[in-house]
Amino acid sequence: LQQRAFEEKIIQIEKGFIDLLENIQGIDTNLVAGEQKSRNQLIQRIKQEYNRKILMGETLAEGMDSPKFSNYENYNGKTTSLDDLQGQYVYIDIWATWCKPCKAEIPFLKKLEEKYLEKKITFVSISVDSGKDHNIWKEMVAEKELPGIQLFADNDWNSEFIKNYLVNSIPRFILIDPGGKIISADAPRPSQGEIITILLNQLEI
Structure with a gap:
């Protein structure tokens, strides 16, 4: 939706809710107050998500330079930067050990x-676990035998790379081309099967 149409829809929703309450006789005032608060919170979240999508379209569009991460600790105890992966497609998984949907994607x-083992693509998983859970991250990588490049973000959710990609929920997948340009700032998940396969095949990796 264009912004004006979106705002009109929000106004319609708010007016419809008010009209509904005004036409119900004898409704409990505490219930009304609670529902109004819930409605306001929901509308606020919808507005925030809409604005985030608009901002993503402006700053993280296909073909734009990707934000970078530098010197993230990898599972081997060394560091990895996005620049180290130049010349390869990069499929990034942003996750955390406590995130059930993330673990379901494994x-x-x-x-x-x-499937793409011999292709020109590198798979990178970036954990946004807090520093206190560093050992849990290492243990899970080993326990689940997670392949690819396993990284630990330098400041969990407050890492610049995470903030620059406007990540507000996980799992989140990102696809970057060999020149460091964004292909998709919100790429299909592996569990979407054919959708992600079609996308990767179109790139002729």
């Missing part, structure tokens, strides 16, 4: 990596 991600 089997699909493994299969995807196996």
Whole structure:
């Protein structure tokens, strides 16, 4: 939706809710107050998400230079930067050990990596776990035998790379081309199967 149309829709929703309450007789005032608060919170979240999508379209569009991460700790105890991966397509998984939807993607991600093992694409997983969970991250990488390049973000959710990509929920997948340009700032998940496969095949990796 264009911004004006979006704002008109929000006004319609708010007016419809008010009209509904005004036409119900004898409704409990505490219930009304609670529902109004919930409605206001929901509308606020919808507005925030809409504005985030607009900003993504302006700053993270296909073909734009990708934000970079530098010297993230990798599982081997050394560091990896996005610039180290120049010349390869890069498929990034932003996740955390406590995130159930993230862990649900692991089997699909493994299969995807196996499928493109000999191709010009690098799979990178960036954990946004807090520093206190560093050991949990290392243990899970080992326990689940996670392939690809496993990285630990330098400041969890406050890492510049995470903020620059406007990440507000995980898992989040990002696809970058060999020249460091954005292909998709919100790429399909591995569990979407054919959708991500079609996208990668179109790139003739």
